[in-house]
Amino acid sequence: MKVHRIYALVARHLYLYRRSLPRMMEIFYWPFLDLVIWGFITVYLMKFQGQISGAVTFFLGALILWDILFRAQQGITISFLEEIWARNLMNLFASPLKPSEFLAATMVMSVFKVMAVSVVMVVCAGLFYSYNIFVIGMWLVPFVLNLVMTGWIIGVLTTALIMRFGQEAEVLAWSMVFLFQPISCVFYPMEVLPGWLQAIAWVNPAAHVFEGMRAVLNASVSPFAHLAWATGLNLVFLGLVIAAFHWTFELCRERGLLVRIGE
């Protein structure tokens, strides 16, 4: 893997964002809007603080962490879509660029997006709702790292599907992640799910992160077991989706789909 090729792709995307208001809005506007809506819901729920213990910390914390996952996924998928929209895939893959370097560059972009969104949301939550995400403490670091990895898994999977089925599948870039939301147990504990869905949620790394977050906030049990599960599942699934991406890339070269995406 060559760093200069990854850097080239990251620079290409940074040039793009530098002068594009809609793209900057995608980073700042939507997370801000999410925060405002959920912030008001939380303010309302605070009236029932007795009945719903820790509502404020649960909802706003969960929202910020969910957005980290979502932006991590978007960082990968939107970067790929940008190349389709610009009809730039031929220029890239007729160069010495490897698919793994392409993925690495989208992951770097994903980290940049997550950092930007996190700053916006943490600052706004603090300013408007006096909410401090850092009440989660040092556990926040492994939680965030795991959510970024889960975002990458969904992002790489979505990218492979768009590559295989063409631009008409681009709606997946925005919808795929929401398929995972009900079983991520973002705003409710896993125990509220029916038994069969709990079994599915158990193999979703994000569900373990959110369960872990609730464990920390309730100061009930150590989130270590959930973190270990999340990390293990993330590593396995990340390996699998990267392998699937490479397999799809070869399939697309075989069928001539790579040069036809976006036509």
Next chain:
Amino acid sequence: MSTPVLHVQHLVKRFGAFVAVNDISFDIRPGEILGLLGPNGAGKTTTIQMLLGLVTPTAGSIQMFGLDLAAHREEILQQVNFSSTYVSMPQALTVEENLWVIARLYGLSQIQERVDDIVKRLEMEEFRHKVTRKLSSGQSTRLGLAKAFLTEPKILFLDEPTASLDPDIAQKIRSLLKEERRSSGLSVLYTSHNMHEMEEMSDRIIFLQRGKIVAEGTAQEIVARFGQADLEEVFVKLAREK
């Protein structure tokens, strides 16, 4: 005779039942310009896409610089580039930003000097800071060529490189190609629907029809073989054959 820089043997590409390229073999020698002629759908673009590693051949082999493309993709593509009228650069970036990205992608050194040089040689100074989407089609074509020349390739694949250029710039591009060939031994695979340009530029021509090579030789040899007045008449005759 020098060793070919590009050696294609029994290349086949099938998409399901459709045979796009049907058992073609050819070589390109150092400093040679090989013209690839044929009507639409003859298999020219698929051939170039296979040579660039964008499409996997169904059968046959592609060797460049003595290396097999399937096994040495990265090493080979580092020394190869292409330009096509039908492939654009990212529209939201300026001309210069696009060239910088390409330079970084190929790991070039002294990027600013190289960018300045190619911008000057292709007379792009007046629009080097312009956003690509605001370029005229001729300016876009020049950007595509600048991208191809910037990396100083040993083999260049040019798909109708002068299609949207005015005659003055088109002539300058042809001169630049000849100069590169003379000074650095650049080898070129060239497609064009301009038969006069094909005759002027190509050392040899391969004529493709329905994925097969139906004629090969210098322009004069092909014209003589088919008993026509010029290459354009040969093209029309072959293109109309069932």
